[in-house]
Amino acid sequence: MKQTKLFTKTLKEVPKDETSYNAATLIRAGFIDKTTAGVYSFLPLGWRVLNKIKAIIREEMLAIEGQEISMPALSPKENWQTTGRWDDFDVLFKIKASDNKDYVLNPTHEEIVTPLVKKFVSSYRELPFSVFQIQTKFRNEKRAKAGLLRGREFLMKDLYSFHLNQEDLDAYYEKAIKAYENIFSRCGLKESTYLTYASGGSFSKYSHEFQTLSPAGEDLIYVCPKCQVAVNKEIIKEQNTCPQCGNKDLQEEKAIEVANIFKLGTKFSAPFALNFQEKEGDKKEVIMGCYGLGISRLLGAIVELCHDEKGIIWPENVAPYQVHLLSLNKNDKAEKLYQDLIACKTDVLYDNRDVSAGEKFADADLIGCPYRLVISEKSIKAGGVELKKRQDREGVILSLEQVVASFIKK
């Protein structure tokens, strides 16, 4: 991508109504734009990052045999009355259509997926299985805040699993935890993300969250330094030692809840009468689990964690482009190198703008691609092109051939 073709541009100053680091920086760098409180557009750079995160999540969901589907964003009132959540779900977006019918902009999809699955499942032979989707959710938060961390419209991956019995759910639940660990690891948050024992809200007594340590987070958790496990403050009275090793010396930390998983049991299969017939002929309710992951929130969390005073430092797997190529003066070598990198399938953003060197460096640091290539008269005299990692102070000079070769390997 040539930067002169990119329709967005960076800002030197942040709009003053964005004070959260993630939104301020993503807006300044041209990744997102705010339409209204808690509602953002994803611009070319931001959309690329979002798609990379989605691809990772999709791979991990498919790996635990999740079947991808897409359910509607809109649903009728009746589904929510069946479970009582038409009245109980306080941030439900309710819409009255012109025919005076009530609809919901779905905040989650238990009310949709359960009757959907009921149409196909009637026998023990058809269980277990799981379905997932990556989709926009709506929650009418009283107060949207912290940029992408708490929006009114946001992207979520939701997985639902259906089982014959509790043991089968328990086993699948463990697989889902492993898949989530893989996701956060691949997104660059392995060290900072903790499996956290939490309340189950209205779903179940307990649940598990994945909490990423950050001062920008809203949650207080108690971290076990030995186990990569934590306890949410909301259940610390009942659980004040590490659930894994029994350690009493837990450390209080602020954290961003990036995912929440629940053993639903029959919470939704009961009201929708999602049953199956056993081998012996008896009818039983399907045992369910649900597994949410806030994708746009995760993107925001990555920015909160991965940055320095100059801008974002994207983890390689989710960077909008692997390489930011800067040409400091017009020369054919830059154009040639750009073409060569594209030819070896490297994601490259090519700053071919007619602006000062300082502006290009500043923008490269702000946008945060993992590798920066600088080609200039100076670099050519020194032997080719400078390669620098975003987080490093100094780069190295490589020949043009060496640079291309180094990206072929990746």
Added chain:
RNA sequence: CGGGGUGUGGCCCAGUUCGGUCUAAGGCGUCUGGUUUGGGACCAGAAGAUCGUGGGUUCAAAUCCCACCACCCCGACCA
């Protein structure tokens, strides 16, 4: 939903205390021309403003009064 704060070209912001010289200043960005090119360069010129919205007071309102709206922050809520 309670408390606090803020609304002035695409963005940042001066001006509001004490109404008049505001026919709204400056910076960023944009456009034209020129000089620049290893850390947000410089010169010259230009375009771009319902001063959040509605009402009121006044000879006169960005400025005073009333109502509303939007956004941000703290708290509450958070399946």
